Amino acid sequence: MTVSPSTVESSVAQEPVAPAGAVVHSIGIAGMCVVKAPDKVRTVLGSCIGVAMYDRVAKIGGMGHVILPDSTEGTGDPAKFADTAVDLLLEQLVEAGGVRARVAAKIVGGAAMFGDERAGGLGRRNAESVTARLAHHKIRLAASAVGGQRGRKMLLDPASGMVQVEIIGETPDTI
Template structure:
């Protein structure tokens, strides 16, 4: 199935990810679903569902209810210097990228509304300024500064989440996953931590 939607991929990110969005049919939701991975974002005017799994990461689901266009990002750290061509890993870039893509799709900045999820402190050993808390605080502050209304949020805590967002209708579904058995999310975020440590970052950034 061909997607009439915008996905921003950097060549470097492409080498580590996939060349096109992962689209599949979810029979339980009775919907076509695009999976949004860490450091990615997706924007569409089609009647699709956007799906992601979050640990300490945050996903902002933003839409224009009049233009019926919306999207989701999935960022891993609040901010940092882009040294490897993957700007969407940082909230400061991922938010700007998603909003700009929405505007290209016909959204009006004045009508944008957001639902935000994630920021759970799911990994042990990071109790001082945990990255999940920092991500959650960042996304709320960013949207407030941009005057984008947050109409729903599920942030913080210790549990990872599975999030499904329908950009056309604005419907969002959240499933909190068992903390004790979240091997997949913990392994994914720990692996990303290792890759980040191989790349210089600016400032004092606590990596998860």
């Protein structure tokens, strides 16, 4: 499967969440990764936003871990910023065989981890910025799980487009 090597954080299966032979790719902060089923991709989020995009027919999906809302406010890796990360993820998904018209998205994260309004505010801005950029590309936002004060594990299965969201000590949700 096409995976951009520069953006893959780790490709070690850490839990039995994928069928035998499949790999669960973990991405770190500002990481990005595109995979084909049966592989999956996951990340851990606090105030950042995880954006997942997938084409269920091609069974291809990708995820980005967005840390800042606007690329005009900083420099560095485009995967850090909401606007450029959405552009980049969509581009990589299409390059890997996804069909743009079939691509949908889900977003997770944006918590105020220390009850900090400023970080929570930045999390909200990240969520708004990702949503706006998805709309710009006419990508459907199928579901979201944002806000609150708890971190989340996010796991995308590109075969179904389902995203498992888990908060420590709670039963995982699927969106």
